[in-house]
Amino acid sequence: MRRASRPSPGHDQGDRDPALRRFLADSTPVVAGGRxxxxxIADPVVAAGVRRHSDFARRPQQRLAHTLMYVYAVVVGTPADAAVAAAFVTHAHRPVTGADDPDRQLWVAATLVDSAIRTHRLLGxxxxxxxxxxxxxxxMPIATALRVPAERWPDSMPAFExxxxxxxxxxxxTDDARGVVRDLLHxxxxxxxxxxxxxxxxxxxxGMLPAPVRTQYGFPWGPREVRRFRRTVAGLRLLRAVLPGALLRLPGPLLIRAMHRTARRYPAR
Known part of the structure; x- marks a missing residue:
């Protein structure tokens, strides 16, 4: 796991490496938001909190948008953007049992980085x-903003794996998770x-779920589903190849602006 003595990269790393900043701003991982x-929510504590303190059934797309706002604000936004995002998350988590559990928040952050890397590779x-x-x-700041101690974050990809x-x-x-899935995917x-x-x-x-998790959810996965997944991925790869880089990076700034508009209307307390 991450050594406490190693400094956090923060925003300076991206500023020093423009190629990395462009990579982080690319919206390709949005495709894996559902994953x-x-x-x-395959963690039972997370699933129970989401199911009991969320309105997925009425606004599933808004919940996904809020997650993406948080990721973009913390990873590629300014320190002020990250502070606003963290304040919103803290406010939203106050009534949720287990929301301040570092183990759960570490898992939430880990799913975001794993999904980002795997989606980039999947789509070319x-x-x-x-x-x-x-x-x-x-x-890493995604986790530490969720109150995960810095030393808990893996310090290398082998440690992360x-x-x-x-x-x-x-x-x-659990049934809580399956209920959330119905609301999210349908x-x-x-x-x-x-x-x-x-x-x-x-x-x-x-298609992007690890096989054991997919089985636990009860999703069918046979030759027909595999073919459909491969065709869909091929289409997305083609689409991504022809889209200009500036367009791929556009969702981040738009989501951060939307976050600030929401903050002005509903200031977190």
């Missing part, structure tokens, strides 16, 4: 070992554009 949430971004280490360091394997082995999908009250996108979202979300 990250399903992994998070070159992510070698050095770049993966950069991403791991860049995502050991933590990941151990955490996966302890997951247990939203009844979402805008029309969200419902139109959901078939692709469902294919990618289920």
């Amino acid at each position: 990250a949430i399903l992994l998070q 971004s070159p992510v070698d070992d050095a770049r993966a280490e950069d991403v791991l360091r860049a995502y 050991r933590y990941w394997a151990s955490a996966l082995a302890q997951l247990r999908v 939203p009844r009250f979402a805008p029309a554009w969200v419902r139109v996108a959901m078939p692709v979202v469902r294919v990618v979300t289920v």
Whole structure:
């Protein structure tokens, strides 16, 4: 795990490495937002908190947007952006049992960095070992902003993979988690554009899950599902290849601006 003596990269690392900053600002990991949430709620404590203190059934897309706001604000935003995001998260977690548990918050942050790296690789971004280490360091503030002690964050990708394997082995999908999944993947009250996108979202979300977790959720996964997943990924890779880099980086600033608008309307206390 991460050594306490090693300084946090913060925003300075990205400023010194423009290529890394562009990589972190790329919206490709948005595709795996559902995957990250399903992994998070495969922890029974996280699932119970989300199920009892959330309105996924009515606003699942808003919950996903809030998660993405937090990631962009902390990873590529300014210190002021990160402070606003952290204040919102702290406020939202106050009534949720287990929300301040460092073990759970470490897991939540780990699902975000793992999903980011795997999605980039799946959709064609070159992510070698050095770049993966950069991403791991860049995502550390997500965990520390959630009150995870800095020394708990893995200090290398091998350390992260050991933590990941151990955490996966302890997951247990409960009825609370399955209820959240129904609301997330089959939203009844979402805008029309969200419902139109959901078939692709469902294919990618289920296909990217680790096999043991997918089995626990009860998702079918046979030759037909594998073919559908591969076709969907091929289409997304093609789409990503033709989109300009500036367009791929556009969601981050838009989400951060939306976060500040929300902060002005509903200041966190």
